[in-house]
Amino acid sequence: MPELPEVETTRLGILPHIKNCSLCRMEVRTPRLRWPIELPAELKGQVVQDVKRRAKYLLIHLETGALILHLGMSGSLKIVKRGSNAGKHDHVDLEFDNGNVLRFNDPRKFGSLHFQKHPVESHWLLKNLGPEPLSPHFNGTYLFERRRNRKIAIKNFIMDAKIVVGVGNIYASEALFRADIRPNRAAGLVSQKKCANLVKAIRQTLQEAIQAGGTTLRDFTNSEGKPGYFGQQLNVYGRDGEPCYHCGTAIKMVKTGQRSSFYCPSCQK
DNA sequence: ATAGTCACCTGAGCGC
Protein backbone atom coordinates (compact mmCIF):
# COMPACT_ATOMS: atom_id res chain seq x y z
CA MET A 1 0.00 0.00 0.00
CA PRO A 2 0.12 3.34 0.27
CA GLU A 3 2.02 4.32 3.36
CA LEU A 4 1.75 7.82 4.71
CA PRO A 5 3.64 9.53 1.84
CA GLU A 6 1.47 7.79 -0.75
CA VAL A 7 -1.67 8.81 1.08
CA GLU A 8 -0.42 12.37 1.27
CA THR A 9 0.43 12.30 -2.44
CA THR A 10 -3.08 11.10 -3.15
CA ARG A 11 -4.58 13.79 -0.93
CA LEU A 12 -2.72 16.55 -2.75
CA GLY A 13 -3.69 15.04 -6.08
CA ILE A 14 -7.43 14.91 -5.53
CA LEU A 15 -7.89 18.07 -3.45
CA PRO A 16 -8.01 20.65 -6.27
CA HIS A 17 -10.46 18.51 -8.27
CA ILE A 18 -13.12 18.17 -5.58
CA LYS A 19 -12.70 21.03 -3.11
CA ASN A 20 -15.75 23.29 -2.95
CA CYS A 21 -17.62 20.89 -5.24
CA SER A 22 -21.00 19.44 -4.41
CA LEU A 23 -21.42 15.67 -4.17
CA CYS A 24 -24.21 14.87 -6.59
CA ARG A 25 -24.09 11.09 -7.05
CA MET A 26 -22.67 8.10 -5.19
CA GLU A 27 -22.26 4.66 -6.66
CA VAL A 28 -21.16 1.78 -4.47
CA ARG A 29 -20.61 -1.28 -6.65
CA THR A 30 -19.06 -3.43 -3.94
CA PRO A 31 -21.08 -3.45 -0.72
CA ARG A 32 -18.11 -4.23 1.50
CA LEU A 33 -14.36 -3.93 1.31
CA ARG A 34 -12.71 -4.48 4.67
CA TRP A 35 -15.89 -3.18 6.31
CA PRO A 36 -19.38 -2.68 4.91
CA ILE A 37 -19.79 0.57 2.97
CA GLU A 38 -22.87 2.47 4.05
CA LEU A 39 -23.20 5.99 2.72
CA PRO A 40 -26.26 7.85 4.01
CA ALA A 41 -28.41 9.67 1.46
CA GLU A 42 -27.91 12.93 3.39
CA LEU A 43 -24.43 13.23 1.85
CA LYS A 44 -25.92 14.13 -1.51
CA GLY A 45 -25.68 17.83 -2.20
CA GLN A 46 -23.04 18.42 0.44
CA VAL A 47 -20.01 20.48 -0.51
CA VAL A 48 -16.43 19.30 0.05
CA GLN A 49 -14.91 21.69 2.59
CA ASP A 50 -11.43 20.17 2.57
CA VAL A 51 -9.48 16.95 2.21
CA LYS A 52 -7.27 16.13 5.18
CA ARG A 53 -5.27 13.18 6.39
CA ARG A 54 -5.08 11.45 9.76
CA ALA A 55 -2.60 8.56 9.89
CA LYS A 56 -3.19 6.73 6.59
CA TYR A 57 -6.83 7.76 6.46
CA LEU A 58 -8.03 10.37 4.01
CA LEU A 59 -10.72 12.60 5.47
CA ILE A 60 -13.02 14.14 2.91
CA HIS A 61 -14.72 16.82 4.93
CA LEU A 62 -18.31 17.54 3.99
CA GLU A 63 -20.77 19.81 5.76
CA THR A 64 -22.17 17.46 8.41
CA GLY A 65 -19.10 15.27 8.86
CA ALA A 66 -16.45 13.49 6.82
CA LEU A 67 -15.86 10.47 4.64
CA ILE A 68 -13.07 8.38 6.16
CA LEU A 69 -11.23 6.46 3.44
CA HIS A 70 -8.41 3.97 3.81
CA LEU A 71 -6.49 2.61 0.81
CA GLY A 72 -5.50 -0.67 2.46
CA MET A 73 -2.66 -2.49 0.69
CA SER A 74 -3.67 -1.93 -2.89
CA GLY A 75 -6.18 0.90 -3.00
CA SER A 76 -5.93 3.98 -5.18
CA LEU A 77 -8.00 6.99 -6.05
CA LYS A 78 -8.21 8.74 -9.34
CA ILE A 79 -10.17 11.56 -10.86
CA VAL A 80 -12.08 10.68 -14.01
CA LYS A 81 -14.73 12.46 -16.04
CA ARG A 82 -18.43 11.83 -15.61
CA GLY A 83 -19.59 8.89 -17.75
CA SER A 84 -16.22 7.17 -17.87
CA ASN A 85 -16.63 3.39 -17.73
CA ALA A 86 -15.73 1.63 -14.52
CA GLY A 87 -13.19 -1.19 -14.74
CA LYS A 88 -12.35 -4.16 -12.61
CA HIS A 89 -12.03 -3.36 -8.89
CA ASP A 90 -13.50 0.12 -9.30
CA HIS A 91 -15.66 -0.20 -6.20
CA VAL A 92 -16.95 3.28 -5.50
CA ASP A 93 -17.61 6.44 -7.52
CA LEU A 94 -18.27 9.82 -5.95
CA GLU A 95 -19.49 12.23 -8.58
CA PHE A 96 -19.36 15.99 -8.19
CA ASP A 97 -21.27 18.82 -9.79
CA ASN A 98 -18.24 19.93 -11.83
CA GLY A 99 -18.28 16.63 -13.74
CA ASN A 100 -15.39 15.08 -11.83
CA VAL A 101 -15.69 11.59 -10.44
CA LEU A 102 -13.54 10.38 -7.58
CA ARG A 103 -13.06 6.67 -8.28
CA PHE A 104 -11.89 4.21 -5.61
CA ASN A 105 -10.13 1.14 -6.97
CA ASP A 106 -8.82 -1.61 -4.69
CA PRO A 107 -8.00 -5.12 -5.99
CA ARG A 108 -7.36 -6.68 -2.60
CA LYS A 109 -10.33 -5.06 -0.87
CA PHE A 110 -8.43 -4.24 2.30
CA GLY A 111 -9.45 -0.61 2.00
CA SER A 112 -12.42 0.96 3.71
CA LEU A 113 -14.89 3.82 3.47
CA HIS A 114 -17.00 5.22 6.29
CA PHE A 115 -18.94 8.36 7.00
CA GLN A 116 -18.73 9.99 10.41
CA LYS A 117 -20.66 13.02 11.57
CA HIS A 118 -18.89 15.73 13.53
CA PRO A 119 -16.78 15.33 15.53
CA VAL A 120 -14.98 13.15 13.02
CA GLU A 121 -12.13 12.17 15.38
CA SER A 122 -14.64 10.31 17.53
CA HIS A 123 -14.89 7.55 14.93
CA TRP A 124 -13.76 4.21 16.37
CA LEU A 125 -11.05 3.84 13.72
CA LEU A 126 -9.53 7.20 14.64
CA LYS A 127 -10.05 7.71 18.31
CA ASN A 128 -7.22 5.53 19.63
CA LEU A 129 -4.53 6.59 17.18
CA GLY A 130 -1.15 7.84 18.39
CA PRO A 131 0.50 11.11 17.34
CA GLU A 132 1.27 12.11 13.76
CA PRO A 133 4.95 11.46 12.98
CA LEU A 134 5.45 14.96 11.58
CA SER A 135 3.87 16.69 14.58
CA PRO A 136 5.78 18.08 17.59
CA HIS A 137 4.01 15.56 19.87
CA PHE A 138 6.19 12.89 18.32
CA ASN A 139 9.66 13.58 19.70
CA GLY A 140 12.64 11.77 21.22
CA THR A 141 11.44 12.10 24.80
CA TYR A 142 8.01 10.74 23.94
CA LEU A 143 9.42 7.71 22.13
CA PHE A 144 11.95 7.05 24.89
CA GLU A 145 9.27 7.07 27.58
CA ARG A 146 6.84 4.91 25.64
CA ARG A 147 9.42 2.25 24.89
CA ARG A 148 10.20 1.53 28.56
CA ASN A 149 9.92 -2.17 29.45
CA ARG A 150 8.81 -3.07 25.96
CA LYS A 151 10.32 -6.30 24.60
CA ILE A 152 8.81 -6.01 21.15
CA ALA A 153 11.18 -5.47 18.21
CA ILE A 154 11.74 -1.76 17.61
CA LYS A 155 10.50 -2.11 14.04
CA ASN A 156 7.15 -3.51 15.14
CA PHE A 157 7.02 -0.91 17.87
CA ILE A 158 7.25 2.05 15.48
CA MET A 159 4.70 0.38 13.21
CA ASP A 160 2.18 0.28 16.10
CA ALA A 161 -0.40 2.98 15.41
CA LYS A 162 -0.96 3.54 19.12
CA ILE A 163 2.68 4.66 19.39
CA VAL A 164 2.93 6.65 16.17
CA VAL A 165 0.83 6.54 13.03
CA GLY A 166 1.79 6.35 9.39
CA VAL A 167 4.99 4.30 9.58
CA GLY A 168 4.56 1.29 7.32
CA ASN A 169 6.79 -1.56 6.33
CA ILE A 170 8.96 0.26 3.80
CA TYR A 171 9.64 3.40 5.78
CA ALA A 172 10.13 1.52 9.07
CA SER A 173 13.08 -0.33 7.53
CA GLU A 174 14.38 2.84 5.90
CA ALA A 175 14.17 4.94 9.07
CA LEU A 176 15.91 2.26 11.14
CA PHE A 177 18.73 2.19 8.60
CA ARG A 178 19.15 5.94 8.88
CA ALA A 179 19.17 5.71 12.68
CA ASP A 180 21.67 2.79 12.67
CA ILE A 181 19.30 0.54 14.64
CA ARG A 182 18.62 -3.11 13.80
CA PRO A 183 14.95 -3.88 13.25
CA ASN A 184 15.05 -6.78 15.74
CA ARG A 185 16.45 -4.82 18.66
CA ALA A 186 14.13 -4.87 21.67
CA ALA A 187 12.38 -1.49 21.87
CA GLY A 188 13.16 -1.22 25.59
CA LEU A 189 16.89 -1.38 24.88
CA VAL A 190 17.05 1.59 22.52
CA SER A 191 18.88 4.49 24.19
CA GLN A 192 17.55 8.01 24.59
CA LYS A 193 20.00 9.27 22.00
CA LYS A 194 18.97 6.59 19.54
CA CYS A 195 15.31 7.38 20.16
CA ALA A 196 15.97 10.99 19.24
CA ASN A 197 17.83 9.88 16.13
CA LEU A 198 15.04 7.53 15.19
CA VAL A 199 12.41 10.24 15.43
CA LYS A 200 14.51 12.46 13.16
CA ALA A 201 15.03 9.57 10.76
CA ILE A 202 11.31 8.79 10.57
CA ARG A 203 10.50 12.44 9.89
CA GLN A 204 13.19 12.84 7.24
CA THR A 205 12.30 9.62 5.48
CA LEU A 206 8.60 10.46 5.32
CA GLN A 207 9.18 14.04 4.25
CA GLU A 208 11.59 13.08 1.49
CA ALA A 209 9.17 10.42 0.28
CA ILE A 210 6.33 12.94 0.17
CA GLN A 211 8.56 15.27 -1.87
CA ALA A 212 9.28 12.45 -4.30
CA GLY A 213 5.58 11.68 -4.69
CA GLY A 214 5.73 8.42 -2.73
CA THR A 215 7.17 5.02 -3.54
CA THR A 216 6.00 2.84 -6.41
CA LEU A 217 6.85 -0.83 -5.87
CA ARG A 218 4.31 -2.62 -7.99
CA ASP A 219 1.25 -0.59 -8.64
CA PHE A 220 1.09 2.64 -6.69
CA THR A 221 0.22 5.60 -8.86
CA ASN A 222 -0.95 9.03 -7.85
CA SER A 223 -4.37 10.36 -8.75
CA GLU A 224 -3.12 11.18 -12.24
CA GLY A 225 -1.84 7.67 -12.81
CA LYS A 226 1.82 8.55 -12.38
CA PRO A 227 4.23 6.59 -10.16
CA GLY A 228 6.16 7.88 -7.15
CA TYR A 229 9.91 8.20 -7.34
CA PHE A 230 11.07 7.49 -3.80
CA GLY A 231 11.90 3.92 -4.80
CA GLN A 232 15.11 5.24 -6.28
CA GLN A 233 16.09 6.50 -2.82
CA LEU A 234 15.49 3.31 -0.85
CA ASN A 235 18.62 2.27 1.04
CA VAL A 236 17.58 -1.18 2.26
CA TYR A 237 13.98 -2.09 1.45
CA GLY A 238 13.83 -4.86 -1.12
CA ARG A 239 17.64 -4.94 -1.45
CA ASP A 240 18.32 -8.36 0.12
CA GLY A 241 21.85 -9.48 -0.81
CA GLU A 242 22.77 -6.22 -2.51
CA PRO A 243 25.63 -4.04 -1.20
CA CYS A 244 24.94 -1.36 1.40
CA TYR A 245 25.45 2.07 -0.18
CA HIS A 246 27.44 3.17 2.88
CA CYS A 247 29.79 0.23 3.56
CA GLY A 248 29.27 -2.35 0.84
CA THR A 249 28.13 -5.13 3.19
CA ALA A 250 25.31 -7.29 1.83
CA ILE A 251 21.87 -6.19 3.00
CA LYS A 252 20.06 -8.85 5.03
CA MET A 253 16.40 -9.73 5.13
CA VAL A 254 14.75 -11.00 8.31
CA LYS A 255 11.17 -11.61 9.29
CA THR A 256 10.00 -9.56 12.23
CA GLY A 257 6.49 -10.59 13.01
CA GLN A 258 5.00 -11.57 9.67
CA ARG A 259 6.72 -8.84 7.69
CA SER A 260 10.01 -8.66 5.86
CA SER A 261 12.60 -6.30 7.26
CA PHE A 262 15.81 -5.25 5.62
CA TYR A 263 18.98 -3.98 7.28
CA CYS A 264 22.72 -3.59 6.92
CA PRO A 265 24.38 -5.92 9.46
CA SER A 266 27.44 -3.68 9.55
CA CYS A 267 25.90 -0.19 9.79
CA GLN A 268 23.01 -1.08 12.09
CA LYS A 269 23.52 -2.24 15.70
C1' DA B 1 -1.22 -5.05 29.26
C1' DT B 2 1.79 -7.30 25.91
C1' DA B 3 3.51 -10.16 22.15
C1' DG B 4 2.57 -13.05 18.61
C1' DT B 5 -0.51 -15.04 15.09
C1' DC B 6 -4.44 -15.08 11.96
C1' DA B 7 -7.57 -13.27 8.78
C1' DC B 8 -9.38 -10.54 5.10
C1' DC B 9 -8.51 -10.66 -0.80
C1' DT B 10 -6.42 -10.49 -5.46
C1' DG B 11 -2.60 -10.65 -8.57
C1' DA B 12 2.26 -11.21 -9.90
C1' DG B 13 6.16 -14.00 -10.28
C1' DC B 14 8.49 -18.20 -9.97
C1' DG B 15 9.72 -23.25 -10.61
C1' DC B 16 8.19 -27.27 -12.73
Added chain:
DNA sequence: TGCGCTCAGGTGACTA
Protein backbone atom coordinates in the same frame (compact mmCIF):
# COMPACT_ATOMS: atom_id res chain seq x y z
C1' DT C 1 0.25 -22.80 -21.13
C1' DG C 2 -1.02 -24.24 -16.82
C1' DC C 3 -0.64 -25.43 -11.94
C1' DG C 4 0.68 -24.67 -7.31
C1' DC C 5 3.23 -22.14 -4.31
C1' DT C 6 4.96 -17.72 -2.11
C1' DC C 7 4.85 -13.05 -1.56
C1' DA C 8 2.95 -8.19 -1.32
C1' DG C 9 2.76 -1.17 0.80
C1' DG C 10 -2.37 -2.67 6.42
C1' DT C 11 -4.49 -3.48 10.53
C1' DG C 12 -8.31 -5.28 13.62
C1' DA C 13 -9.35 -9.46 16.12
C1' DC C 14 -7.98 -13.16 18.53
C1' DT C 15 -4.98 -16.21 21.64
C1' DA C 16 -1.94 -17.23 25.33
